[in-house]
Amino acid sequence: MKEIIKEFVDGFKGLTKDPDIELSDKTFGNHSSNMLRFKIGEYITKFVIDKIKLGDIDSFLKDASNILTKTYQDSGLSHTNLNYFRKFYKKYRNQPDLAEKAFKLSWSHNVALLKDKLNDDERNYYLNRAIADNWSVKEIEYQIKNDGFDSFLNEIEQTNYRFNIKALRIKNYKSLVNINITEPTRLLVFAGANASGKSNIFEAVEFLMHSAMTTGTIAFNIFGGVENIVNFKALAENNQFLEIFLDLSFGKNNHNIRFGLKYDIKNKKLIREFTGIKELDEKIVDSFSRIFIDNIKRAENKLKIYNKLWIDASNLSSILKTIFKDEKKKEEIIEWIQILIPDIEKVSIEKDLSGKEELIVYEKSYPDKPFTGNLISEGTHNIIALLTLFYQADKPQFVCVEEPETGLNPAILSELIPFLREMTEKYNHHIWITTHSASLVAELSEKELIIVNKKNGATQTNQCKEGDFEKMRPDEAWLSNMLKGGGLPW
């Protein structure tokens, strides 16, 4: 063994012209020090291959390191480092481009990048970012730990799918005689008296999506027939159009898309219109959801897409099960549930005796007696359904939620707005909600609120402007009849 180590140390001397090996980034700069480390890594690897009967490589390197450290009086030749040199060589030997990048970084940076099992793409990404953004060693470790590369891929994916709603225009859909919503904020709340037509706005968008996904005039049948959908007056006048148009702008380049429909009431002809795209792609259809939790009535006859939450959230368990396969999403969802309902320990999807998947809620107080089915409180169920809705897709969503306040404590409702805002910022969702809750409205800024009212059978919308609250609490301003359009029952 001693001979082998001697041979190893002798060979080591030939690696550099200098009699001293000084592995200091400070003295020689990252590049030349790293080149030498790479060379040493190569030498060790090749030496090990040649001396195949070496036996335990690790203890061989330990002995070799002892002698090398004494010979060269350099702590950079520790046993751990020799092992890292091997790895360094192994990772970059077939990737000269990547090696060049790695040579630019300090040795501690490189060690951080060697620690984890990264594939070439991942390593390339972290190298690029570390160089371009001057990442510290800690930052590299943090990014790897938190799957920075995955987030980067998601970001690319999201950029393609990220959209802004520019405008929604509806004419003659039920009570919506002429509605224009322009430049809405990502979180948009519709408040108004009962039967003022709030839901019709969401339904009109849903109708537009359904008509895009179906052929002919099937969508009319799904939604209850032409006579129930077209505005009563417009139907009687018989010379008008039902129109729904959505203006979107996609991606970084603001690719503008208008898509919509026009129904000629007199000639009973439905025309689908697209501007900026040849046909409606999955980008748009996949992005829309309308939810009215537990409202079975509204879910009747609607198209049910297997991998999306249905309008009444009746397929909650199966969707949540899919989401829970993603550990990161699961963690985030459970954290939110625990914030909003502190007594909940965890939530899971398990099979019941008949093999049907069921939502199970564990409370901190009764960890052995989980709640299922009807035993889960209305509010808990609603919160879980809402979270499922926002986490069900990786792409930005346009989500219309009706009355999310059902069964929720006012304090939770105050927290719901920051939660929804976070969802819009983090995942680029557009979240539109209808509400009757003052606690919910209390947390809004002017631009996030639309007052809906009905005059002579026609729904009207008023987007609030900055200053409209006159320094009052938003809910007080609303209930004091301070906002244009009123939005009050009496």
Added chain:
Amino acid sequence: MVKVGFIVEGTSDFIILKSDKFQNFLKYELGIESGESLIKIARSRANLKKNFVSLVRNLQNENVDYIFTLVDQDDKEEQRKNKGYRPPDCPIAIVSEIKKFRDNKNYIFEKNIFIIMTREMEAWFLADENLGINYDGDPDIIFNPSDIVANHLKTKSHVKIANRLKYEFSLTRAAENSKSAKRFLNKLKQITNQSS
């Protein structure tokens, strides 16, 4: 035409003032322009005080010429008995507070703000003989007129009371028997005379 805004305490006052009957009375008999959007609801006396400046500013943005604030006097005896009684609940304190706001030139320069104290608007319902509600005494002094009206109509809902009476109630008739109603009516007449 004079444009007038109102600040009221509760929903039933709001329903009466915005009713077609009252709005037509203002428009055609007094020459006053108003409307539902010009009636603000404070929703409680404490809120009236807290939000008074905001409510007034909101009406000023609508370019009203005059603002009427209707403050309920309520039943002081009852309030004293109530342990929760505190100065912000006291109508006199509120009136003097909002008078301070009104008269403070640095705060609200608007001089055309009138404060009308009523027992409760329900006292005006008593005072309107056509409504045929039985009571003893002066409607402006009688305790809890809303209870009497509620008993008469056999309902606990103030909104229901207001909705039932909004087609029949007449401020002119109420002014015959109620001093506060008369003050309100006279002030409304006065501002139209001033402007014409």
